[in-house]
Amino acid sequence: MKSLSYFFHLLIFTLLLPLPLTSSSSNELTTLLSWTHSLHPFSNWNPLDTNPCKCGNLPIEIGNLSNLEVIRAGGNKDIVGKIPEELGECKNLTVLGLADTKISGSIPNSLGKLIKLQTISIYSTLISGKIPNEIGNCSELVNLFLYENDLSGEIPFELGKLMKLEKILLWQNSFVGRIPDEIGNCSSLKILDLSLNYFSGGIPESLGKLSNLEELMLSNNNVSGSIPASVSNLTNLIQLQLDTNEISGLIPVEIGKLTMLTVFFAWQNKLEGRIPSELGDCLSLEALDLSYNKLSDSLPSGLFKLQNLTKLLLISNDISGFIPPEIGNCSSLIRLRLLDNKISGEIPREIGFLNNLSFLDLSENRLSGSVPLEIGKCKELQMLNLSNNSLSGDLHSFLSSLTMLEVLDVSMNNFSGEVPMSIGQLTSLLRVILSKNSFSGSIPSTLGKCSGIQLLDLSSNMFSGSIPRELFQIEALDIALNLSHNALSGVIPVEISALNKLSVLDLSHNMFEGDLTVFSGLENLVSLNISYNKFTGYLPDNKLFHLLAATDLVGNQGLCPNGHDSCFIENAAMAKMLNRSNSKRSEMIKVAIGLLSFLTVAMIIIGVVTVFRARKIVRDDNDSEMGRGDSWPWQFTPFQKVNFCVEQILKCLVESNVIGKGCSGIVYRAEMENGDVIAVKRLWPTTTEARSTARYDHSQSDKLAVNGGVRDSFSAEKRGGVEVLDENLRARPESEIEEMLQTLGVALLCVTSSPDDRPTMKDVVAMMKEIKQERDECVKVFDGTSRNHQHESNHNEVESSEMMKDSCPTTSSSSSINMHLHYSPHSSTTLS
Numbered sequence: 001m002k003s004l005s006y007f008f009h010l011l012i013f014t015l016l017l018p019l020p021l022t023s024s025s026s027n028e029l030t031t032l033l034s035w036t037h038s039l040h041p042f043s044n045w046n047p048l049d050t051n052p053c054k055c056g057n058l059p060i061e062i063g064n065l066s067n068l069e070v071i072r073a074g075g076n077k078d079i080v081g082k083i084p085e086e087l088g089e090c091k092n093l094t095v096l097g098l099a100d101t102k103i104s105g106s107i108p109n110s111l112g113k114l115i116k117l118q119t120i121s122i123y124s125t126l127i128s129g130k131i132p133n134e135i136g137n138c139s140e141l142v143n144l145f146l147y148e149n150d151l152s153g154e155i156p157f158e159l160g161k162l163m164k165l166e167k168i169l170l171w172q173n174s175f176v177g178r179i180p181d182e183i184g185n186c187s188s189l190k191i192l193d194l195s196l197n198y199f200s201g202g203i204p205e206s207l208g209k210l211s212n213l214e215e216l217m218l219s220n221n222n223v224s225g226s227i228p229a230s231v232s233n234l235t236n237l238i239q240l241q242l243d244t245n246e247i248s249g250l251i252p253v254e255i256g257k258l259t260m261l262t263v264f265f266a267w268q269n270k271l272e273g274r275i276p277s278e279l280g281d282c283l284s285l286e287a288l289d290l291s292y293n294k295l296s297d298s299l300p301s302g303l304f305k306l307q308n309l310t311k312l313l314l315i316s317n318d319i320s321g322f323i324p325p326e327i328g329n330c331s332s333l334i335r336l337r338l339l340d341n342k343i344s345g346e347i348p349r350e351i352g353f354l355n356n357l358s359f360l361d362l363s364e365n366r367l368s369g370s371v372p373l374e375i376g377k378c379k380e381l382q383m384l385n386l387s388n389n390s391l392s393g394d395l396h397s398f399l400s401s402l403t404m405l406e407v408l409d410v411s412m413n414n415f416s417g418e419v420p421m422s423i424g425q426l427t428s429l430l431r432v433i434l435s436k437n438s439f440s441g442s443i444p445s446t447l448g449k450c451s452g453i454q455l456l457d458l459s460s461n462m463f464s465g466s467i468p469r470e471l472f473q474i475e476a477l478d479i480a481l482n483l484s485h486n487a488l489s490g491v492i493p494v495e496i497s498a499l500n501k502l503s504v505l506d507l508s509h510n511m512f513e514g515d516l517t518v519f520s521g522l523e524n525l526v527s528l529n530i531s532y533n534k535f536t537g538y539l540p541d542n543k544l545f546h547l548l549a550a551t552d553l554v555g556n557q558g559l560c561p562n563g564h565d566s567c568f569i570e571n572a573a574m575a576k577m578l579n580r581s582n583s584k585r586s587e588m589i590k591v592a593i594g595l596l597s598f599l600t601v602a603m604i605i606i607g608v609v610t611v612f613r614a615r616k617i618v619r620d621d622n623d624s625e626m627g628r629g630d631s632w633p634w635q636f637t638p639f640q641k642v643n644f645c646v647e648q649i650l651k652c653l654v655e656s657n658v659i660g661k662g663c664s665g666i667v668y669r670a671e672m673e674n675g676d677v678i679a680v681k682r683l684w685p686t687t688t689e690a691r692s693t694a695r696y697d698h699s700q701s702d703k704l705a706v707n708g709g710v711r712d713s714f715s716a717e718k719r720g721g722v723e724v725l726d727e728n729l730r731a732r733p734e735s736e737i738e739e740m741l742q743t744l745g746v747a748l749l750c751v752t753s754s755p756d757d758r759p760t761m762k763d764v765v766a767m768m769k770e771i772k773q774e775r776d777e778c779v780k781v782f783d784g785t786s787r788n789h790q791h792e793s794n795h796n797e798v799e800s801s802e803m804m805k806d807s808c809p810t811t812s813s814s815s816s817i818n819m820h821l822h823y824s825p826h827s828s829t830t831l832s
Contacts, residue, residue: 144165200221339365
């Protein structure tokens with residue numbers, strides 16, 4: 001490293017060789033040469049070489065060079081390390097040039113000893129820390145260039161002692177605090193640039209004393225307060241840049257005295273009030289930017305006396321009123337931007353006199369009427385932005401002559417009619433935005449001649465027809481193509497795949513149809529919206545379509561007919577291939593399915609008919625059993641007045657109403673419609689054997705049953721074989737034997753051991769009458785039974801019902817009910 005330090009001695013003196021050498025400096029050079037040749041790494045090094053090595057630190061031995069006047073090492077990126085304190089011993093040093101190196105550390109205080117120092121040029125380095133107060137002792141200092149570093153702290157007020165100081169360039173550091181008033185004492189100061197720091201406080205009034213000041217740049221700080229009126233004393237001022245601060249209040253009218261002022265930037269502040277017409281007296285003014293403030297009132301007509309004005313920017317204020325026709329006097333105007341204000345009225349035709357105008361931005365105002373034809377005379381126009389106004393009419397009048405136009409934005413107005421085919425003559429177009437108007441007709445095919453268009457937005461209009469194929473010949477179209485919210489239709493041409501650089505494509509809310517395979521070649525798309533169209537089929541199987549949101553596809557009823565899971569072309573193509581390979585089989589399956597469907601329908605019809613018939617049969621049987629047929633197979637004979645019918649009783653003979661079971665039958669609880677509750681007994685069915693024989697049955701608790709139809713609950717056969725009738729009576733006719741047995745049965749009922757089972761006298765008389773009346777019928781039934789005994793053996797015999805147990809032989813209950821049922825071959829029912 002020591003050898004590098006010695007080498008740097010040679011670098012410095014090499015840079016000094018063109019200067020006249022005194023005898024002492026010649027001796028110093030001879031001594032230095034002999035010294036460096038004694039060092040091994042540089043023994044063959046020639047200080048006069050045109051390409052010497054340029055690396056290393058500043059050696060501390062540099063302080064021994066008492067006659068050193070100039071150090072110019074700027075641009076050497078490999079110079080590192082700190083500035084040595086010993087540099088302060090170079091008493092004759094006038095120039096210290098270490099700009100654009102990698103010097104770091106702080107500025108040494110010892111520089112204050114260099115009373116002959118005229119220029120400190122240490123910009124674009126890595127130095128940090130504060131400016132030492134001792135700099136104020138460098139009384140010969142003319143140029144202080146410390147910009148683009150990492151210096152901080154406050155500016156020392158000692159700088160105010162430097163009467164010869166002409167340029168202070170401290171921009172882009174981290175200085176804080178107030179701008180010292182003492183700077184106003186630097187009477188020779190011509191340039192003061194403190195931009196891009198963190199200064200606060202107001203602009204010192206003392207700066208008004210700097211009569212030689214040409215440039216005052218305080219941009220991008222935190223300076224507050226108002227613009228002092230004393231600034232009008234800076235009669236030599238050429239540039240006044242106060243933008244991006246917290247400056248408030250009014251613009252002083254005295255500023256009109258600055259007749260040499262060419263640039264006045266005060267944008268991004270808090271200025272308010274009107275723009276002083278006195279600014280029109282700054283006849284040298286070329287650029288005026290007061291954007292992003294709170295300026296109000298109308299544009300002063302006096303402002304447009306400035307024939308040298310090339311740039312007028314009043315963006316985002318509260319300016320109202322009309323654009324004065326005097327604007328045509330600013331014949332040098334190149335950029336006119338009045339966007340985001342409250343300017344109303346029509347665009348003055350005098351704008352056509354601005355032959356040098358290249359940027360015209362009147363967007364976001366309240367302008368109305370049509371665009372004057374005279375704008376077509378602005379043949380140098382490159383940007384025309386009239387968006388977000390209330391302008392109307394068509395574009396035929398002025399477009400064709402603006403052949404230099406690069407940006408055309410007339411969106412969010414009331415323009416109507418067709419877009420002229422002459423738009424194709426604007427071959428310099430880069431961006432075309434016609435959205436949110438009422439343009440109609442077809443999209444002009446001549447747009448295809450504008451090969452440089454990068455963004456085309458025709459959305460929210462009334463364009464119809466198909467997309468012209470010429471549109472897809474615009475190779476530069478890489479930002480966006482927006483045709484949404486129109487009435488466009490037809491199939492997307494395959495030529496759209498030529499737009500392989502396009503990033504955003506919006507075709508939503510139209511009537512396009514066809515499949516989406518044409519989009520598969522748009523490899524650079526990052527956004528695609530095809531919602532609310534008539535697209536059908538499947539999605540291309542690529543990354544974009546896999547990442548598309550559902551909202552970008554919604555409204556296309558024919559898309560993904562088989563559901564989302566099989567929505568992509570690869571899956572669908574595989575299914576189609578399988579379908580084609582089995583097409584014949586599919587046809588056979590279709591035929592089979594058709595036949596099967598026919599058979600199924602036929603079987604269903606047959607089944608319905610069968611069920612219907614079965615239900616009808618069951619219903620008829622139920623009607624017969626429940627007594628709902630045309631005629632009952634038995635007769636119901638009540639022995640007293642009742643308030644119900646037999647159908648009500650039969651409906652209650654269900655399992656849920658069972659209250660008891662015995663050897664002779666089942667007892668049901670029956671609730672009638674009038675609220676009465678009665679008990680009903682249904683006898684068990686008996687076999688049809690020995691209908692002509694009556695026997696005593698011990699197992700029925702002394703009850704007798706007479707076969708043949710009488711409603712008794714005992715068996716006519718004694719299972720033990722005991723005969724009831726005398727042998728002499730057995731030869732009698734069958735009908736008489738039956739009558740005797742029935743009569744005997746009635747007698748036995750009257751002497752039964754249970755009083756509850758004994759019939760009343762009324763019942764006895766009724767039963768005796770019945771025995772006589774039924775004898776002939778019973779004979780016929782038994783004769784039929786004898787002839788069909790084998791057939792009858794498969795049916796149940798319904799015995800006659802038992803007499804109601806309402807009283808003993810001597811008593812009768814008024815609530816008891818007595819019924820008699822004739823013989824039925826299918827059922828046996830007793831009601832009690």
